Amino acid sequence: MGESDGGNMLNGGLVSLQAILEELKPSEQKVAQYILAHPEEVVKLSVQKLAELSGVSEATIIRLARSLNMKGYQELKLRIAGDLNKQVTNNLGSYQEIMMEGSIESIMQAVSWNNIQSIQDTLSVLSSDEVKRAADALSRARKIDVYGVGASAVIAADIKQKFSRINLWCEAYADFHAQLTSAVNLTEQDVVIGISYSGQTEDIIQSLTEARQQGATIITLTKFGPSPVAELADIRLFTSSVEKSIRSGAMASRIAQLNVIDILFITMVSRQQEEVIPLLEKTRVAVSRTKRSSG
Secondary structure: OOOOOHHHOOOOHHHHHHHHHHHOOHHHHHHHHHHHHOHHHHOOOOHHHHHHHHOOOHHHHHHHHHHOOOOOHHHHHHHHHHHHHHHHHHOOOOOOOOOOOOOHHHHHHHHHHHHHHHHHHHHHHOOHHHHHHHHHHHHHOOOEEEEOOOOHHHHHHHHHHHHHHOOOOEEEEOOHHHHHHHHOOOOOOOEEEEEOOOOOOHHHHHHHHHHHHOOOEEEEEEEOOOOHHHHOOOEEEEEOOOOOOOOOHHHHHHHHHHHHHHHHHHHHHHHOHHHHHHHHHHHHHHHHHHHHHHO
């Protein structure tokens, strides 16, 4: 995985721990569970004391921090402290269960709250360094392939629409065979974006493996933590892991993914304003003209 953003955004410790808890080694999982159960206590503890209380070695705690893309235990404590402060000041930190028998007002509130929460949590695990690297690679690419199946195909289509507006050669493929057909014809000048919230989608794994063999640069968009899809990437973009219990999890994860794509797109546009703004204006005018003539 890529390096974290260090002190740029001092929160996200608890979100990151919860996201990768099930993938951790038993000793790391043990200390992670202790931290999640006693976050207020942990921010005051030395690494030696935490090791003693959780029954693991100091080296295990350091490895846990590295698994979270953090530089060490001190950064983990700072980020946990930021999480605790955010929960107090904003009353954020948990998702709301959607009650199907509830009122329309309660559904509106819960769905909107969960979408907001997923975006805020994603800011804690999304690396600005990786966003920069992705923007650089995409801006230089001869061709951009985007692979996403099922719900991820919606994200792929959004990327194609955005990149087409700034005159980038971008194709989105929702069908596995179409993905493979394109992947075998890629070159070292090309970039592939593989989208899989779970990071486990077999079609995406096979398509990215083929694209990698052809020398293409691989960018992945997955939930935070290790996964087969993310392991294939040169550049890794993460969203938060939405709580499994909530019924709107798929919706909230989609909103978080779209937000990451918006961040990436605006990053690219902001660096090439002189070239790109006229292109955006041309497409806006063309679409507006079409609407008037068909109206």
